[in-house]
Amino acid sequence: MERAKFDAAFKELPEGYSEGIYDGRRFGVTVRRSKDGRRNSLFARELAGSDLISFNLYRVSSGKASLKPCEMSADKVVAFVLSYRPDA
DSSP states (O other): OOHHHHHHHHHHSOSEEEEEEETTEEEEEEEEEOTTSSEEEEEEEETTSOOEEEEEEEEOTTSOEEEEESSSOHHHHHHHHHHOEEOO
């Protein structure tokens, strides 16, 4: 995973609920960020299907990040964050 690209893409995702396109399919996405930026989460559900993407992202004081996918591969999570496009 290229961390800088992932971090930049995740930062651009709107906080709260949004809808948009990933891999030609519509998803509803909820992003939550703690005020201090250390605890972050994303939950996405395909609106016309059964696909899910979910993860927690923890940032420690050293600046390192720990990505914790929920019952899926980190590759799936990274691909989603890099390619998801929320509606304008």
